Amino acid sequence: MNQTRSNIWCVLKREWKGYFATPVAFVFIVIFLALIGFFTFSSQLGQFFEREEASLSSFFTWHPWIYLFLVPSVGMRLWSEERRQGTMELLLTMPVAPWHTIVGKFLASWAFLALALLLTFPVVFTTGYLGDPDYGPIVCGYIGSIFLAGGYLAVSSMTSALTRNQVISFILSVVICLFLILAGFPPVTDMLIQWAPGWLVDTVSSFSVMTHFFSFQRGVLDSRDIIFFLSLIGFCLFTTSVILRSLRTN
Amino acid sequence: MIHVEKLVKAFGPKIAVNRISFQVERGEVLGFLGPNGAGKSTTMRMITGFIPPTEGQVRVGDHNIIDQPIHAKRLMGYLPESAPCYPDMTVHGFLDFAAEIRGIRGGDRKRAIHRVVDLCFLESVLHQSVDTLSKGYRHRTCFAQSIIHDPDVLIMDEPTDGLDPNQKHEVRGIIKRMGEKKAIIFSTHILEEVEAVCSRAIIIDRGEIVANGTPDELKNRSRNAGTVHLRIGGVSGTMVREKLQQLSGVEHVTLLSEDATHAEVSVKPEARESGSLGEQISDLIHRESWRILKLNRQEGRLDEVFRDITKPDTIKEGGKAA
Numbered sequence: 001m002n003q004t005r006s007n008i009w010c011v012l013k014r015e016w017k018g019y020f021a022t023p024v025a026f027v028f029i030v031i032f033l034a035l036i037g038f039f040t041f042s043s044q045l046g047q048f049f050e051r052e053e054a055s056l057s058s059f060f061t062w063h064p065w066i067y068l069f070l071v072p073s074v075g076m077r078l079w080s081e082e083r084r085q086g087t088m089e090l091l092l093t094m095p096v097a098p099w100h101t102i103v104g105k106f107l108a109s110w111a112f113l114a115l116a117l118l119l120t121f122p123v124v125f126t127t128g129y130l131g132d133p134d135y136g137p138i139v140c141g142y143i144g145s146i147f148l149a150g151g152y153l154a155v156s157s158m159t160s161a162l163t164r165n166q167v168i169s170f171i172l173s174v175v176i177c178l179f180l181i182l183a184g185f186p187p188v189t190d191m192l193i194q195w196a197p198g199w200l201v202d203t204v205s206s207f208s209v210m211t212h213f214f215s216f217q218r219g220v221l222d223s224r225d226i227i228f229f230l231s232l233i234g235f236c237l238f239t240t241s242v243i244l245r246s247l248r249t250n
Numbered sequence: 251m252i253h254v255e256k257l258v259k260a261f262g263p264k265i266a267v268n269r270i271s272f273q274v275e276r277g278e279v280l281g282f283l284g285p286n287g288a289g290k291s292t293t294m295r296m297i298t299g300f301i302p303p304t305e306g307q308v309r310v311g312d313h314n315i316i317d318q319p320i321h322a323k324r325l326m327g328y329l330p331e332s333a334p335c336y337p338d339m340t341v342h343g344f345l346d347f348a349a350e351i352r353g354i355r356g357g358d359r360k361r362a363i364h365r366v367v368d369l370c371f372l373e374s375v376l377h378q379s380v381d382t383l384s385k386g387y388r389h390r391t392c393f394a395q396s397i398i399h400d401p402d403v404l405i406m407d408e409p410t411d412g413l414d415p416n417q418k419h420e421v422r423g424i425i426k427r428m429g430e431k432k433a434i435i436f437s438t439h440i441l442e443e444v445e446a447v448c449s450r451a452i453i454i455d456r457g458e459i460v461a462n463g464t465p466d467e468l469k470n471r472s473r474n475a476g477t478v479h480l481r482i483g484g485v486s487g488t489m490v491r492e493k494l495q496q497l498s499g500v501e502h503v504t505l506l507s508e509d510a511t512h513a514e515v516s517v518k519p520e521a522r523e524s525g526s527l528g529e530q531i532s533d534l535i536h537r538e539s540w541r542i543l544k545l546n547r548q549e550g551r552l553d554e555v556f557r558d559i560t561k562p563d564t565i566k567e568g569g570k571a572a
C-alpha cells in the first residue's frame with residue numbers, strides 16, 4: 001500500500017514538474033483564463049452582468065465547451081509523448097506496476113487542470129462583491145467542474161495511448177468528448193425525442209457529462225453524479241492499461 | 251542470475267526470437283552479437299519485462315519476470331537501445347527520478363546520484379536540460395540511470411553506441427569492473443568490445459543462437475585460426491613443404507612463394523589440433539637448422555567468424571529456396 005502510494009507520487013511529481021519545465025503550463029493557464037473570462041462576461045454569450053443575478057451559472061455553462069478543446073490539449077501528450085520518446089520502455093521496466101504510472105500521470109494532469117480552474121477565483125470574488133450569492137451551488141459547481149475535467153482527461157489519456165501522434169490523439173479525444181456532451185445536450189435530446197422512445201433518450205443522455213455536470217450546479221452533491229464521473233475515469237484509465245498492454249504484446 | 255528458457259517472440263507471422271535459451275551467472279559478462287534485426291533488442295526487452303514473450307520463461311534471480319515482475323525488475327538495471335530520457339528534465343532531475351522510483355531515499359539518493367555522475371562524467375551537464383544534450387551525453391545519462399541502484403543484473407542494449415573513443419573505453423572499463431560482481435548482458439556491433447569485455451559471447455541470427463562460447467573459443471572457429479606462416483632462408487620450398495607435411499596435426503601446407511634466397515609457406519592445422527603444433531615446428535626448425543626470416547601464428551578473428559556464421563540474407567534465402 002505504502003509502496004503503491006510512493007510509486008504513484010513519484011510518477012505524479014515527475015509529470016507535474018514536466019508541465020512547468022516549459023512555458024506550456026503558463027500559456028495554457030493564460031488561454032484558459034482568457035477564454036473563460038471572455039465567455040462568462042461577454043454581453044453576447046455569458047451575459048454575466050446582464051443577468052443581474054448573483055450566481056455563476058453563466059460561468060459554469062461554458063466549461064464543457066472550453067474543456068472540450070483545452071483538456072485534450074493537456075492530455076494528448078500523456079502517453080503519445082512517452083511512446084514517441086521511447087521513455088515508455090524506461091518507465092515500464094522500472095519496478096512499478098503499469099497502473100501506478102497510469103494513475104500517477106493522470107493525477108498530475110488532473111491536479112494541473114484543477115490549479116488552472118482554481119485560478120478563476122476572481123470570478124467568485126466579483127460575484128460576492130456585486131451581490132449576495134448562494135455559495136453552496138458555487139462550491140458544488142467547482143467540484144463538478146473538476147470532475148468534468150477529470151472525465152475528459154481520462155478520455156484523453158486513453159486516446160493518447162492509442163497513438164504516438166499527438167495530433168491524432170487530440171482529435172480522437174475531442175470527438176469522444178463531443179459525443180459525451182451531445183448525448184445529453186438539450187438541443188440534441190430535444191431533437192432525438194421526436195423519433196426515439198423516451199426511455200432510450202434518457203438512457204443515452206444519462207451517459208452524457210452534461211446531465212451530470214449540470215446537476216452539480218443545483219448545489220447538491222448527488223452520489224450518482226460523482227459515481228458517474230468516477231466510473232468514467234476508472235473505465236478510461238483501465239482501457240488505457242489494456243491498450244498499453246496490447247501495444248507491448250504486439 | 252538470469253535464466254532464459256526457450257524464449258519465443260512472434261510479431262504476427264514473423265518470428266523475431268526463436269527458442270533462445272541461455273544462462274548468465276554472477277561474475278559473467280555476456281556479449282550479444284548478431285546482424286541487424288537478429289532479435290537482440292527483442293530478447294532484451296523480454297528479459298527486462300517490457301514485452302511479454304510469446305512462449306518460454308525468463309527468471310531473474312529467483313523471480314519469474316511474468317509472475318513477479320516487480321521483484322524481478324528491482325534486481326535489474328536496463329539501458330534501452332535508443333537511450334531514452336525525459337527531454338523536459340535536467341540530468342540531475344532525471345537521475346533523481348530514476349533513483350526515487352527505484353525506492354532510494356534521502357541521503358542514499360544523494361550518494362547514488364553522486365556516484366553515477368562521477369562514474370559517467372556528467373558533472374559538467376548536471377543542470378542542463380536533457381533535450382539540449384549531445385547524443386553521447388544523453389547516452390551516458392541513460393547509462394547512469396541504469397546503474398543508479400547498483401543492480402545485480404544489468405541489461406544494456408548497445409551501451410557504447412554514439413560515444414567517443416575515450417568514453418567507449420571508459421564505459422568498457424566500467425562494464426568490465428562491474429562484471430566481477432554482477433550478471434551483465436550487453437549487445438554490441440563492435441567486435442573488439444567483445445574481446446575486451448566479455449567473458450562469454452552469444453551470436454544470434456534470425457532469432458536463433460548460432461554460437462555460444464568464450465571470445466577465444468569463438469575466435470578459434472575462424473577459418474584461419476592457428477595457421478602458421480614461415481619464411482625460411484636458403485632452402486627449397488618443396489623440401490620444406492614435405493617436412494612440414496609429415497608433422498602430426500597438419501591439415502595441409504601451402505607454398506606461398508619461393509625463390510633462390512627463401513621459401514615461404516603457410517601451415518594450416520587440423521580442426522582438432524591439440525596445440526602441440528607450435529612445439530613440433532620449433533623442433534623441426536631446430537633439427538634442420540633452418541634460418542627463419544619470419545614466423546607468426548595467426549589468431550582467429552571474430553569478425554571472420556561472425557561473417558561466416560551469419561550469412562547475409564540473400565545468400566541464405568537463396569540457399570533455402572534451392
Ligand SMILES: Nc1ncnc2c1ncn2[C@@H]1O[C@H](COP(=O)(O)OP(=O)(O)OP(=O)(O)O)[C@@H](O)[C@H]1O
Nearest residue numbers: 250261264266284285286287288289290291292293
Ligand atoms: N514491435 C514490433 N513489431 C513487429 N516487428 C518487430 C517489432 N519489434 C521488432 N520487430 C522485428 O523483430 C526483428 C528483431 O528486431 P530487433 O530489434 O530485436 O533486432 P536487433 O537484433 O536488436 O537489431 P539491431 O542490431 O538493428 O538493433 C526485426 O526483424 C524487427 O523488424
Ligand SMILES: [Mg+2]
Nearest residue numbers: 290291331407
Ligand atoms: Mg537492437
